[in-house]
Amino acid sequence: MQSNGVPFSTPGFFARVFAGNRLISTRSFDRFGVVRFNNIGTLTNVALTIQIFNSNGVLFRTRRVPAGVEAFAVIG
Numbered sequence: 001m002q003s004n005g006v007p008f009s010t011p012g013f014f015a016r017v018f019a020g021n022r023l024i025s026t027r028s029f030d031r032f033g034v035v036r037f038n039n040i041g042t043l044t045n046v047a048l049t050i051q052i053f054n055s056n057g058v059l060f061r062t063r064r065v066p067a068g069v070e071a072f073a074v075i076g
Contacts, residue, residue: 003075007033012055019046042070050074 002008010029017024017037025037040048048065052074065072 009033013060014053016051016053018049018051024048043067044069 010033011031013029013035014026015029015035016026017040025039027035027037029035035052044065044067047067048069050061050063050065050072051059052061052063054060061074063072063074
């Protein structure tokens with residue numbers, strides 16, 4: 001999301017989620033700017049790292065998500 005709360009335009013964007021150095025999943029964003037990792041239960045029981053890539057495959061953002069989280073938004 002942009003700092004004003006409007007989702008980025010994310011066609012072609014994808015995200016990878018890691019637990020430590022282990023890749024858990026790679027998923028594409030939907031038309032609403034949301035990516036959902038179906039193979040990660042909630043509340044999370046380990047800290048995760050999310051890497052977001054643009055449609056050209058260039059790393060756009062990296063965020064760390066603490067354990068005990070159900071949903072997470074990347075802003076800015």
